[in-house]
Amino acid sequence: MKNIEEVVRYIEDEISKTADAECSSILAEVNEAKAKAEEELYKEAKKDTQLQLASQLAEIEAEAAIEISKSNSETTKKLIAKREVYTEMVFAEVIRTLNEFTASKDYEAFLIKKAKKMAAVCSLDGSAFLIRKQDEKYAAAISSAYGHQCEVKIDASIAMGGFIFENVLSHAVYDETLDAAFKDQHEWFANHSGLIIQ
DSSP states (O other): OHHHHHHHHEEEEEEHHHHHHHHHHHHHHHHHHHHHHHHHHHHHHHTOOOHHHHHHHHHHHHHHHHHHHHHHHHHHHHHHHHHHHHHHHHHHHHHHHHHHHHTHHHHHHHHHHHHHHHHHHHOOEEEEEEEEEGGGGGGHHHHHHSSSEEEEEEEOOOOOHHHHHHHTTTTEEEEEEHHHHHHHHHHHHHHHHOOOOO
16 A cells, blocks of 8 residues: 555656646746747837737737647646556556455455355345355355355456355345455545546
């Protein structure tokens, strides 16, 4: 979890640095363009009326606003692309960590603990645990931890691990899969990571 927090801080710093650099560059270009334009207008002001001067200044400001808008649009596109890269890096690390966990001895204890939790929540006949094919070796441990009559079946939709608990009598369904937890965390990260581009 510490690695993810460090990556998030790194991402925030990178986005902030990029945004600051782009803004400074844009302001410098606009200030340089404005200075050149004002010098030209000053020379022409001797010949033109005050009305013509105001008209040309308004035109320059409009062009500068268009250039700033274009530049901001490009910066936003770049920042969005960077955000997507960093988000994918974070979640690639999460997937790697989950794969290590499901290959460890702690994973069986995790499944047993979750099965016991289901026994406390719903201990009716007609219960079933849906697991991924790779976890078939834990079927007896899950059934034993549940402590009531149940089935343990393979469900090809579960990719990462954990199980789905179903009871046909009560119509209860509890998704205790790592897939669901991963999806929830992905959504939470997108909403709370501070990587929102405005």
